[in-house]
Amino acid sequence: MNYGFNSEELAFRDEVREFLADYADLDGFYCQGHRWPEVRSMFSAMAQKNWLALTWPTEFGGLGKGPVHEYILWNEVAYARAARNPLAAGIVAKSIIRYGTAAQRATWLERIRTGDIHxxxxxxxxxxxxxxxxxxxxxxxxxxxxxxxxxxxxxxxxxxxxxxxxxxxxxxxxxxxxxxxxxxxxxxxxxxxxxxxxxxxxxxxxxxxxxxxxxxxxxxxxxxxxxGAWSIIGEALADERHIQFPPGRVRRDLEDLVAWLNDHDLGHDPMVRERMADLAARVLETEMLGRKVLATMVAGGNATVDAAMNKIIHTTVCQDIARAVLDLGGPEALVTGNRPELIWRQSLTETIGGGTSEIMRSVVSRQLLGLGG
Amino acid sequence: MTGSLDFATSEEQQAVAGAVARFCETHAVERAARDTEGDFPLELWRALAAMGIFAPAAPGYEDAGGALELQAICATLGEYAFPGPVAATYAALQVLTGVTREQVMAGDALVSLSGAGDTLLPYGTVAGVFLIAGDDGIHHAEPASAPAAVRTLGGEAWGRAALTASGVLKNSARGLVIGDIARSAYLTGIAARLVRETSEHAATRKQFGKTLGEFQAVSHPLADCAIAVAAANTLAHAAAAAFDARAADDLSPDPIAAARRLAAGAINSARRGALATAYACHQVYGGIGMTLEGPAFHLTRRIRQVASEAPARSREQSILLADAGLGN
The missing domain is CATH 2.40.110.10 (Butyryl-CoA Dehydrogenase, subunit A, domain 2)
Incomplete structure (x- = not known):
């Protein structure tokens, strides 16, 4: 058992971090709609490194890497708040690779790989x-x-x-x-x-x-x-399970919350500390569950249940961090334009998009526990 | 960490877990777990120890496996609600030496691990070794008088006496981390059994013409329990792997830093998840779970008891908060 990455994977992580240093202020993860030209530009820069085709087979112009590299890339991008992973290079391209004709591959893959189209x-x-x-x-x-x-x-x-x-x-x-x-x-x-x-x-x-x-x-x-689309979209979803909810996002959320509490001298309150310890543990939970999903995919297994579990943990802790800032952070956290109130608003969508919590619980109850519902 | 990502249960883990499960099936452990009146089952404890199950991760017993094997053993003992100071024994074996260590390893001496300042001593009337989990590490201690018997929620005979502590024992940091891993694994094991058995009940018991499990009001809380248990188990697994990998980092000033952080997360997660599971499963069982001979109480009371064992929550909170950047 090994929950970490090997030296080559860690070197790739460092390379990604170095790349992202130029995009520290991009803020496209929360605000892509307002930052699309800049996000698009970053995707084009990533394409220069062929990172949009990181896991595509080499015969289609990709780098032929596995899901671990893909996870590292998009987890770091999420931690940097730079962007969400683009659907073109993921779901769309992988479906074309798997089910497209030769002509369709020729028409679409190169344009997606270079970041020309989204x-x-x-x-x-x-x-x-x-x-x-x-x-x-x-x-x-x-x-x-x-x-x-x-x-x-x-x-x-x-x-x-x-x-x-x-x-x-x-x-x-x-x-x-x-x-x-x-x-x-x-x-x-x-x-x-x-x-x-x-x-x-x-x-x-x-x-x-x-x-x-x-x-x-x-x-x-x-x-x-x-x-024939139903199986295509199911397989495409399965392809993306390890990068759909990258834990880097909640790790950064937690760090932002801690910074807020420290900046406002609230970190000594016993009630704050009690709640923050639980949140810190829950961030660790989603970090390790995220890696378990990844490990299952690397091993060629079915990650459906693990991914459903991780989605519940990830999205609820993401919301609870945001809610904790408002509960613990004093009235300043309410001020429009400050990050806490934005994350509070934004995180409401997390348990809805990408499969609601109710759907995820039904996946677990049916596929793991043998129950209906 | 130099290998590839892998969360699978190893053959070694499966083997030790299987051996412990067979022992529990053949030694009337269920009866001992349900007992609320009798003395501590010392012979059962010795027989368990005779399997060599306390050796994994202990200094000097490297051939017996590491923390991952320990995690698998503790999870299985949890599945059977095995009575006794399971986590405390593993913690103690990191810090004890000489004859005392061998007595504990053999099950001849029971360990009582309490919190600093506590006078309520787990298994105090039958323990042969008294330890205190303080903020600075694990201390050896001696009771000022013979502990007076106290019955507890978990059906266990504890004792009450004041303790006199000596200095911090060597390898305390390792002992506390191993204790966290062991207790996390035990709690996830017992909670996993509760989820499984309660789900089986929900899949067969019918009300309003349908099985309980067809109602989302029943199946979704059970799904939440399964998720909480999985999260805690994954963290305990990661903590154990980090502990076993420490040899690669032995030149670092704190070779078990990663394991300490993950183990603190694991015990927080396991306590929270197991308690939530206990309450949710009682609700699903309804009246059936309210009886003493029923399927749940001997498991849920054990969860509650183990969740309250030393070290206190404040220790894991300090680790988690420091890691998150909220120091003292």
Whole structure:
């Protein structure tokens, strides 16, 4: 058993830290919507090192590294508050590598690898949040079989306002076909009939609604088989489990909270110390659970349950750190523009996005405990 | 750390855990764990010790395995709610020497580990070695008089007497870390059993025409218990690995710093998770869990008792707070 990294992995971590030193003020993790040009520029700089294709096979232009390097990279980026990991190089590219045709790989992978294009995930809909298999956005194949027409609405899309392309999950089967009737498409955000409308969010950023009104996408932009998307998105999700909730974020949150308490001379209060000790232990919990998820993936195992557990621990401690600042940090923590009140607002979303806590508990109760619910 | 990331349970850990489980299955441990009136089962304790289970991680017993084996043993003893000073014994074996150490190793001398200033001494009426876990380390101590018997929540006969402490024992820091790992593992073991058995109950007992486990009001609290236990177990595992890896860092001024930090997190996590599990599982069992002969109380009272054992929470809090940057 070994919970740490080997010397080569630690050297890579140091290289990442050196790179990130130039982006210490980027603050794109919380505020990407306001910092997209700078975040995009950082992704381009990462692409110069081929880090966007860190784990892609070398035959597709990647570095062929394993999930440990990927974890180290995005955990350090999260700790530095620089950005969230881009979906294009992860979910989108890995799905194209796994299921795309040779032509699709040639069309998309190089542009993603170089940071030239970025994607927004278009899965959720107003009536299909956690119950994704119930989505309604319809993709209808033309009579001549050359293109699909997309009609419907997506909802709660992160960063869609800034992205170049949309990764669209659409219904190609009957409505009652559930997950068996879904297909994946790449859609140019600039295509006729696409409209992105902002949904301002309580963290000062925005989600989006994306409307598709007779949007035509060519058959060549369908990734994988028609009605074959469910397993593709499941595998893509499994690919990302180790980097979806990097513990560097909560370690930094804890450090920020400690700095706040020290700056305001609150660190001696017994009530503060009692609560902070528990929070410090819980940060250790998510750091080690995060590495356990990673270790399971490295060993080729199924990390579904470990990842669900880690998501619960990670997101609840993230919220509890934010809430502790407001509980313990005195009225100054309420001042708009100070970091505590921003994190308090922002962290409310953590137990919702990426699979709600209720879904995660159901994964654990069903797959580990053999219960329903 | 120079190897590759790996959280798997080793063959050595599985082997020692299996041996302890077989011992517990064949030695009426369940009856001893449920006992609330009798004397401490000294013969059972000696028989357990005769397996050599207290040797892992002890100085001079390197062939017996390290903290990872110790963790596996303690988790299994927890599964069976094995009575006695399990964590205290492992802690003591880091600091004791000579004949006393061999007596403890053989189960002939029971260890009482109490907090500084405490007069309530765990297993005080039957203990042969008295230790105090203070802020500065582990001290040897002698009772001023024969401890008077006191019954406790866990069904154990403790004792009451004042102690006179001597100086800090060598290897105290290691002893406290090993004690944290052992107690964390014991608590996660017992809590894991509670979650498993309560889930089995929820999967079979029907109310309103459905099994209890089909109600999210039941299954989700049990999922939270499983998550808490997994978190604590992972931390205990990491702490044990860090302790075993200390040889690689022996030139450092504090070769067990990483293990100390993780072990402090582990005991905090294990205590919190095991107690939450105890309360949640009682709720799921309903009236069935309210009876003395029922499936839960002998486990939950043991969780409560072990969670309150020395060292006090203030010690782990100091470690965690210092690590987080909130020093004294």
């Amino acid at each position: 994607f927004s995930l278009c899965y959720s809909e107003p009536e299909a949040g956690s119950d994704l298999a119930g989505l309604r956005l319809k993709a209808t194949l033309s009579d001549d079989g050359t293109c699909y027409e997309l009609n419907g609405q997506k909802c709660w899309q992160s960063y869609a306002q800034d992205m170049d392309f949309l990764w669209v999950l659409a219904r190609t089967g009957t409505q009652d076909s559930r997950g068996r009737g879904l297909s994946l498409f790449i859609c140019d955000k600039a295509a006729n009939g696409v409209r992105v409308a902002p949904l301002p969010t309580l963290d000062g950023d925005q989600l989006n609604e994306v409307f598709f009104d007779g949007v035509r996408v060519s058959v060549e932009q369908r990734i994988g088989d028609e009605n």
